Amino acid sequence: MIEIRFHGRGGQGAVVAARVLALALFKEGRHVQSFPAFGVERRGAPVAAFTRIDDKPILLHTNIYEPDHIIVLDPTLIGIVDVIQGLKRGGWVVINSDRSPEHYTDFKKFKVGTVDANKIALSHGLGSRTHPIVNTAILGAFAKVTGVVGLEAVAEAIKEAFPTKKQDNVQAAMDAYHSVRVRGD
Numbered sequence: 001m002i003e004i005r006f007h008g009r010g011g012q013g014a015v016v017a018a019r020v021l022a023l024a025l026f027k028e029g030r031h032v033q034s035f036p037a038f039g040v041e042r043r044g045a046p047v048a049a050f051t052r053i054d055d056k057p058i059l060l061h062t063n064i065y066e067p068d069h070i071i072v073l074d075p076t077l078i079g080i081v082d083v084i085q086g087l088k089r090g091g092w093v094v095i096n097s098d099r100s101p102e103h104y105t106d107f108k109k110f111k112v113g114t115v116d117a118n119k120i121a122l123s124h125g126l127g128s129r130t131h132p133i134v135n136t137a138i139l140g141a142f143a144k145v146t147g148v149v150g151l152e153a154v155a156e157a158i159k160e161a162f163p164t165k166k167q168d169n170v171q172a173a174m175d176a177y178h179s180v181r182v183r184g185d
Contacts, residue, residue, distance in 0.1 A: 003053075003066070005071070006071045007048055007072045007083045009045060012073045013136075017135035017138060017139055021051045022051050023160060024154045030053050031056060037049070052064070066086040067087055068091050069142070072097075090111070091110055094141050094142045095112065096115065096118060098119065101114050101182055114180070120176050140174055141177065155174070
């Protein structure tokens with residue numbers, strides 16, 4: 001089983017990203033679960049969402065405490081929330097950031113990928129300058145660095161999940177896939 005935890009703020013699309021990732025994996029023939037965990041339900045409040053993946057039915061129904069991978073939609077959460085809590089050795093931390101992966105020195109034990117999902121989202125008109133919607137871009141970066149899901153499946157899931165701006169969201173995922181940076185690049 002592969003477990004992924006998303007960290008974001010209300011309104012950024014973390015819950016939708018977890019659901020779209022699950023849909024993409026389902027399209028690839030995997031068994032999946034996707035669910036959110038809310039504290040204070042308001043725009044801007046920290047939000048966690050989860051996705052589980054397996055080749056057999058998933059019977060576990062708890063939050064994810066020891067994820068294989070972490071996705072951080074808002075880098076300002078780092079230091080406020082222990083985003084890497086419980087992350088398994090060898091796991092990926094994929095961060096929406098304009099900084100290089102080397103900047104995140106506290107994550108030396110893990111593989112780190114960064115992508116400027118804010119810039120990508122804004123270039124495709126996804127959200128506003130003050131509230132870019134980065135969920136589809138971050139999924140493209142995640143697909144590239146982990147290999148857990150294919151970019152084609154992510155694109156198909158985006159087309160199915162989004163009622164509007166389908167192509168803009170697909171292009172954001174593709175742009176992030178091609179521009180994600182990993183430590184040592």
